Amino acid sequence: MHLICPECRTDGVTGSWSFLTGQYRCSNCGYVGSFVIEMDDENYQKYREEQQDSKSED
Numbered sequence: 001m002h003l004i005c006p007e008c009r010t011d012g013v014t015g016s017w018s019f020l021t022g023q024y025r026c027s028n029c030g031y032v033g034s035f036v037i038e039m040d041d042e043n044y045q046k047y048r049e050e051q052q053d054s055k056s057e058d
Ligand SMILES: [Zn+2]
Pocket: 005, 006, 007, 008, 009, 010, 012, 026, 027, 028, 029, 030, 031
């Protein structure tokens, strides 16, 4: 399972860092919130490929 940050779109999210608040924290951009994108390995791999494709179009 991968947790994707909705702000910077990386998997820098460090899981639930507080059971009291149920929030997640991104170590990449510092995002803190209860919403993250959850992906299994297969979807994550496709996601990364799509990210690379969109970058190459720039
Ligand atoms: Zn982030």
